[in-house]
Amino acid sequence: MSQLEIKNLHVSIGDKEIVKGLSLTIKGGEVHAIMGPNGTGKSTLSKAIAGHPDYKITSGEVLLDGVSILEKEADERARAGIFLAFQYPSEIPGVSIANFLRAALQARLADGEEIDASGYYKRLYAKMDLLKIDRKFTSRAVNDGFSGGEKKRCEILQMAMLEPKVALMDETDSGLDIDALRIVADGVNTMRGPGLGVLLITHYQRLLDYIVPDYVHVMYDGRIVKSGDKTLAHELEAKGYDWIKKELATAQA
Amino acid sequence: MKPPTETDILPDPAETAVMDNPAVGIDQSAGNFSYNMEYAFDAGTGLSEDTIRYISSVKKEAPWILEFRLKALKKFFSMPMPTHWATKDLKNIDFQKIRYYLSQGQKPKRTWDEVPDDIKKTFERLGIPEQERKFLAGVEAQFDSEAAYSNIKEIVSKQGVIFVNSTEGLREHPELFKKFFGKVIPTGDNKFSALNSAVFSGGSFIYVPPGVKVAQPLQAYFRINAENFGQFERTLIIADEGSEVVYMEGCTAPKFSTSTLHSAVVELVALKGAKIQYITVQNWANNVFNLVTKRGIAHEDAEIKWIDCNIGSRLTMKYPGVVLKGERARGEVISIALANDGQHQDTGAKMVHAANNTTSNIVAKSISVGQGRSTYRGVVHIPKHLKGCKNNTECDALLINTNSRTDTYPAISVRGDKNSTQHEASVSKVSEDMIFYMQQRGLTEGQAMSLAVNGFINDLARQFPMEYSVELKRLIDLEMEGSVG
Numbered sequence: 001m002s003q004l005e006i007k008n009l010h011v012s013i014g015d016k017e018i019v020k021g022l023s024l025t026i027k028g029g030e031v032h033a034i035m036g037p038n039g040t041g042k043s044t045l046s047k048a049i050a051g052h053p054d055y056k057i058t059s060g061e062v063l064l065d066g067v068s069i070l071e072k073e074a075d076e077r078a079r080a081g082i083f084l085a086f087q088y089p090s091e092i093p094g095v096s097i098a099n100f101l102r103a104a105l106q107a108r109l110a111d112g113e114e115i116d117a118s119g120y121y122k123r124l125y126a127k128m129d130l131l132k133i134d135r136k137f138t139s140r141a142v143n144d145g146f147s148g149g150e151k152k153r154c155e156i157l158q159m160a161m162l163e164p165k166v167a168l169m170d171e172t173d174s175g176l177d178i179d180a181l182r183i184v185a186d187g188v189n190t191m192r193g194p195g196l197g198v199l200l201i202t203h204y205q206r207l208l209d210y211i212v213p214d215y216v217h218v219m220y221d222g223r224i225v226k227s228g229d230k231t232l233a234h235e236l237e238a239k240g241y242d243w244i245k246k247e248l249a250t251a252q253a
Numbered sequence: 254m255k256p257p258t259e260t261d262i263l264p265d266p267a268e269t270a271v272m273d274n275p276a277v278g279i280d281q282s283a284g285n286f287s288y289n290m291e292y293a294f295d296a297g298t299g300l301s302e303d304t305i306r307y308i309s310s311v312k313k314e315a316p317w318i319l320e321f322r323l324k325a326l327k328k329f330f331s332m333p334m335p336t337h338w339a340t341k342d343l344k345n346i347d348f349q350k351i352r353y354y355l356s357q358g359q360k361p362k363r364t365w366d367e368v369p370d371d372i373k374k375t376f377e378r379l380g381i382p383e384q385e386r387k388f389l390a391g392v393e394a395q396f397d398s399e400a401a402y403s404n405i406k407e408i409v410s411k412q413g414v415i416f417v418n419s420t421e422g423l424r425e426h427p428e429l430f431k432k433f434f435g436k437v438i439p440t441g442d443n444k445f446s447a448l449n450s451a452v453f454s455g456g457s458f459i460y461v462p463p464g465v466k467v468a469q470p471l472q473a474y475f476r477i478n479a480e481n482f483g484q485f486e487r488t489l490i491i492a493d494e495g496s497e498v499v500y501m502e503g504c505t506a507p508k509f510s511t512s513t514l515h516s517a518v519v520e521l522v523a524l525k526g527a528k529i530q531y532i533t534v535q536n537w538a539n540n541v542f543n544l545v546t547k548r549g550i551a552h553e554d555a556e557i558k559w560i561d562c563n564i565g566s567r568l569t570m571k572y573p574g575v576v577l578k579g580e581r582a583r584g585e586v587i588s589i590a591l592a593n594d595g596q597h598q599d600t601g602a603k604m605v606h607a608a609n610n611t612t613s614n615i616v617a618k619s620i621s622v623g624q625g626r627s628t629y630r631g632v633v634h635i636p637k638h639l640k641g642c643k644n645n646t647e648c649d650a651l652l653i654n655t656n657s658r659t660d661t662y663p664a665i666s667v668r669g670d671k672n673s674t675q676h677e678a679s680v681s682k683v684s685e686d687m688i689f690y691m692q693q694r695g696l697t698e699g700q701a702m703s704l705a706v707n708g709f710i711n712d713l714a715r716q717f718p719m720e721y722s723v724e725l726k727r728l729i730d731l732e733m734e735g736s737v738g
Contacts, residue, residue, distance in 0.1 A: 050693050053685070074692040075701075083693075090690035094708030103704055104694040141708065158694060 001028035002165035009060035020222030036219035081165030092142040148175030173207035185210030205237035284505035288371040296354035325450030361403035390469035422458025437520035456486030477506035483514040492527035508538035521549030537566035553579030574603030577611035592625030601630035610641035621657035640671030703733035
């Protein structure tokens, strides 16, 4: 079973420290939700783990199955099994989803190995059927002119094809209407299983009604300040984040 | 010919990974080799009347051709370098240090077995005989100044199609040749068309009889083998009424430390209702000055389409044009240019509307990598007295790095109120976020760049015959692989 361990992680953008000592372990089969107000470092955490060059890890450790990934380039981390579902996925004009995914899978093969085209399309179509995505979708250029919902569905399809060990899902619910949210959540739920650990980053409880987490963490000012089970999410929904802020202020006083 | 399928334009990481592309390099793996040749005919170094007389005499030309050449030489010497609008780099060409004519003989062989060994090996390494077997109606393979091999499939020659080199064309079909030669591009059109008119050798002469539709493409391959050499082929294609032909040309040269000059003139004549498609995929080494004049005349209901793909060279200046002479004639230029470090692609298109209801379309895409520079120059002319003319111009530039450069100089003059034109231009940059996104899916930085560039030109690459779009994709992969740290 895979495991992602984040140990006392500090992340800066430029000179500004955003993540200030965060520790979390995600095991295969577990779904962790990180909630918190805007600007507390949730997205920074996911991008830093994925290896975005603008996000500097100043101290701490990130281990995938016991091996540090911090010396690896973003593409090496991806091939090792880290998947980031982007909040704002990039558009790649002229490159179809089918070709993009094929290139991504080809990049995982050893030199000289060639992807089997018919097997690839068979698998792609099976995943699309599972996610209830129209087959015409894959001939469109990646995210080019997509609606918010289409972009997120495209992320889920990529995740299904690339079969990561750990998926970091950054505000996957943002910009989705309720129907799109349901489709995306169904997709994630079908992928749930011992082979996959999930970190759900979300602002709202709403997503967690559809993807029910095993653990809920509250992030505030670059740290996890409270952890619990799914009931914590409901408590936050009812009381708002101010409740956490007050609690913190009391504890520090 | 079937259009490229989606899967054909996919980069092949396994293939690109094994290639060692130098930082400023063009694909040297396929084209960068040369043989030490003993040339039977050599006009020596430098340019004078004697050079012209030598070339004309070894070709045993008719007196009118020698006269034509000498007149052109005078014109060439009298014209200034066009550095008032073009790059100053042109001044670095030393015309007295170039060799103007090198060959093993003036008569091309009809079978590969008869071609001298080193020349045969050259074209085999470039894959020409194989392509000929697979999908071409005829091939002409030019080695320095003359065609070493020229052949056309029997089924095509039986239809009356003529496909020979220009030397043979002038000798064996003088009436046909003379009627159109120099009529589309006059000697004094520009300094380099004058130079070509003085020293031209090789190139293709094609005539397609009325109503004949040549099913497979005819191909010419232009290979420079010698150092300090100038290649000046002259191509003339005549498509008679209602006929159709596709012509493809490929070009390579080894990388020498000194510069090489390639200055061709290509004239196309599409008579009433005829269709000519002219496809170029050039991959010059980055010491080649590539200064080419290409133009076609489209008569009534005729169609001329240039598909022009420029990779490599130190400087390319090329603006394929169509003169829309007859009513309802159509002209099109599809242009792709990739400028890497130390390269300047100065390309574009010319559309001259000279009859009612004529239409023209220009789609130009350029990619600048590292310190590469690309320039688009376009001329569209629709005079006031015409009606129902339409032009569409799109030029898109993609910058890979912050120090890349692109310039656009469109000149569109549409007069009168019964014509229409559309012009769109865009400049985009491959963003860091886009590259990160692709890397996050497992692609290396080089693979990501390559995919972004292939995506940028995808809609144009689809218009290439499949074999050429695969080649184009491979060349782009190699360029991009060498462009990232």
